[in-house]
Amino acid sequence: MFKEVLKAQWLAARLPVVLLAVLAFALPLLTVTYGGSLENAPTEQVAQWLFAAQRIGLLIPGLALLVGLLLGIGAWAPDHLGKHVYALALPVPRSMYVMLRFAAGATLLAVPVVSVGIGALIATLSVSLPSGLHAYPVQLTVRFALAALVCYAIFFAISIATRRAALAVLGVICGIVLADVLISSLNLRTGMSVAAWVFNLLTTWPGPLAILMGRWALFDV
Amino acid sequence: MSYAIETFDLAYRAGKHFEIRDLALKVREGSIYGFLGPNGSGKTTTIRLLLGMLKPVRGTISVLGRKVPDEMARIMAQTGYVPERPHLYPYLTLEQAVRYHAAFYEGFDMAYAGEMRRTFGLPLDQKLSHLSKGEMGKLHMLLVLAQRPKLLVLDEPTDGLDPVVRRDVLSALLDFCSQGSATVFISSHLVHELERICDWVGVLDNGRLVVELPMQSFKNGIKRIRLSGAPSLVGDTPFVVLQRETTGAEQVWVVRGWQPPMAQWFQGVGASVREVVDLDLEEGFVELLRSSRAPVS
Numbered sequence: 001m002f003k004e005v006l007k008a009q010w011l012a013a014r015l016p017v018v019l020l021a022v023l024a025f026a027l028p029l030l031t032v033t034y035g036g037s038l039e040n041a042p043t044e045q046v047a048q049w050l051f052a053a054q055r056i057g058l059l060i061p062g063l064a065l066l067v068g069l070l071l072g073i074g075a076w077a078p079d080h081l082g083k084h085v086y087a088l089a090l091p092v093p094r095s096m097y098v099m100l101r102f103a104a105g106a107t108l109l110a111v112p113v114v115s116v117g118i119g120a121l122i123a124t125l126s127v128s129l130p131s132g133l134h135a136y137p138v139q140l141t142v143r144f145a146l147a148a149l150v151c152y153a154i155f156f157a158i159s160i161a162t163r164r165a166a167l168a169v170l171g172v173i174c175g176i177v178l179a180d181v182l183i184s185s186l187n188l189r190t191g192m193s194v195a196a197w198v199f200n201l202l203t204t205w206p207g208p209l210a211i212l213m214g215r216w217a218l219f220d221v
Numbered sequence: 222m223s224y225a226i227e228t229f230d231l232a233y234r235a236g237k238h239f240e241i242r243d244l245a246l247k248v249r250e251g252s253i254y255g256f257l258g259p260n261g262s263g264k265t266t267t268i269r270l271l272l273g274m275l276k277p278v279r280g281t282i283s284v285l286g287r288k289v290p291d292e293m294a295r296i297m298a299q300t301g302y303v304p305e306r307p308h309l310y311p312y313l314t315l316e317q318a319v320r321y322h323a324a325f326y327e328g329f330d331m332a333y334a335g336e337m338r339r340t341f342g343l344p345l346d347q348k349l350s351h352l353s354k355g356e357m358g359k360l361h362m363l364l365v366l367a368q369r370p371k372l373l374v375l376d377e378p379t380d381g382l383d384p385v386v387r388r389d390v391l392s393a394l395l396d397f398c399s400q401g402s403a404t405v406f407i408s409s410h411l412v413h414e415l416e417r418i419c420d421w422v423g424v425l426d427n428g429r430l431v432v433e434l435p436m437q438s439f440k441n442g443i444k445r446i447r448l449s450g451a452p453s454l455v456g457d458t459p460f461v462v463l464q465r466e467t468t469g470a471e472q473v474w475v476v477r478g479w480q481p482p483m484a485q486w487f488q489g490v491g492a493s494v495r496e497v498v499d500l501d502l503e504e505g506f507v508e509l510l511r512s513s514r515a516p517v518s
Contacts, residue, residue, distance in 0.1 A: 082308030
């Protein structure tokens with residue numbers, strides 16, 4: 001049963017998955033665009049190289065977000081098209097069907113994750129690092145996998161939510177924006193921003209998006 | 222008597238203008254039950270209630286002896302459902318769609334599916350998005366029949382199909398029914414189509430079950446009677462008066478539940494029967510709907 005669901009999901013999402021895999025493979029390699037032997041390079045050149053590599057590293061959590069978004073929404077797209085009638089008529093409990101869809105989408109995450117891993121490994125092997133600098137291909141790949149999984153789970157849940165739930169989320173977002181507008185229009189000089197507070201709440205541990213923040217470097221000290 | 226489908230006091234509301242109320246269906250095991258009704262009468266909504274896709278506001282539903290929605294997975298394992306509009310994944314090929322469907326049903330008969338595919342002339346490697354409406358209709362029938370279900374729920378399965386495909390689909394259905402004792406619940410607004418295959422019929426109008434009776438009674442029991450000297454007021458009648466019109470000295474009655482000995486009742490009230498005309502199923506259906514919307518006083 002899972003095999004067929006996975007196959008169906010792969011057939012529906014193969015184009016974005018392949019494109020994401022190409023991106024995932026290319027990003028770590030981009031970090032060594034200025035590569036070559038850095039073994040005897042002056043400190044200033046190494047610092048510049050490291051800075052450029054880390055800037056490119058910032059794109060990796062963005063890619064994890066994109067992977068989660070496309071696969072999370074894509075997991076339900078075929079059922080949304082048919083208004084879930086076919087899925088509801090299948091002889092499995094709804095919770096099990098959701099699990100099957102989730103597991104199939106999560107399995108497809110492996111394609112961009114493995115691509116990041118291979119890209120990171122090739123990038124690491126293609127550059128000679130000076131002493132004091134280290135490569136973290138495995139750590140980067142594992143972190144990318146976890147970030148993509150978290151994003152996938154969030155967008156998967158949003159995608160399957162009822163219209164009422166989606167409206168509730170939209171209402172909360174509008175409420176936050178309105179609160180900020182109200183605070184600034186009243187000129188309260190509190191320096192408080194609800195949006196910034198919520199953003200911090202989500203992106204600092206134990207917020208669900210904390211994994212996307214911080215340093216995403218393939219090469220670091 | 223055991224029933225494959227039984228509802229009691231079923232009620233559902235969709236928006237301000239449509240509701241299903243007091244629906245009490247009884248579909249006997251092994252019967253082919255025609256669920257008739259005009260467009261928008263609530264046939265699809267009723268089917269979705271029966272299959273646990275919608276939640277009723279009141280009432281109980283039992284399908285194959287199991288309670289809806291508590292035991293839906295077990296019910297659906299023995300039920301083949303053809304929805305009003307095809308909802309299969311359009312990016313799959315026919316072969317992939319069959320394999321996907323088969324994965325969910327333990328008793329899926331792959332050999333029978335292959336046999337039917339050849340009979341229907343369906344191309345194995347064609348994507349579903351490229352299939353014609355007729356081919357999709359055949360595919361749906363193939364999938365549900367190969368499940369070997371105990372209950373078939375077909376929501377306008379031949380709507381929009383050309384006569385040749387319609388005949389193929391109905392022949393496959395009748396072949397399947399002749400092989401076993403499956404119950405078929407088939408909705409349609411095409412009266413003549415059901416006339417040929419059903420042994421029971423239920424008529425739904427505006428969310429209300431107007432009548433539920435054996436097809437034979439439905440076919441033979443609705444008559445148009447031309448009378449003279451009929452009284453303007455009548456008391457209890459041994460039949461159901463659906464319609465009464467006066468044209469000159471004559472009155473035309475449309476009645477349900479008619480049997481020839483009942484002509485004596487008219488003599489008793491001083492009227493004489495000039496002619497008793499058999500109504501075909503479609504005329505009978507129309508008269509039933511007219512009477513349900515404007516009952517004879």
